[in-house]
Amino acid sequence: MVHSMQTTPTSLITCDVTGLIIERDFWNSVEEGPTLRILRCSEGVNCMVVDNTAIACGLLNKTVNVYDRASLDLNLQLSGHTDHIWCID
Numbered sequence: 001m002v003h004s005m006q007t008t009p010t011s012l013i014t015c016d017v018t019g020l021i022i023e024r025d026f027w028n029s030v031e032e033g034p035t036l037r038i039l040r041c042s043e044g045v046n047c048m049v050v051d052n053t054a055i056a057c058g059l060l061n062k063t064v065n066v067y068d069r070a071s072l073d074l075n076l077q078l079s080g081h082t083d084h085i086w087c088i089d
Helices: 026-031
Strands: 002-007 011-016 020-025 036-040 045-050 054-059 064-068 074-078
Touching (some): 011 045
Parallel strands (some): 002 045
Antiparallel strands (some): 002 011, 020 036
């Protein structure tokens, strides 16, 4: 089940309760062939926000993870929430 979705000028990014964040780059798929990037988070993803440099997502384990958009490496993990994170901006 998709929990959050965001578009960029060239792609669609979705996240789900299983912990997958999937980016489909539609522009490059037309020019070069299918383009799909998948990031598996340690926990299910309730919500996310994406910009040119980062993906920030609220996880079911009550943390916020911030990933580098280019490499998909985990840059930062924020904890302290006492309930699930339902929205992030």
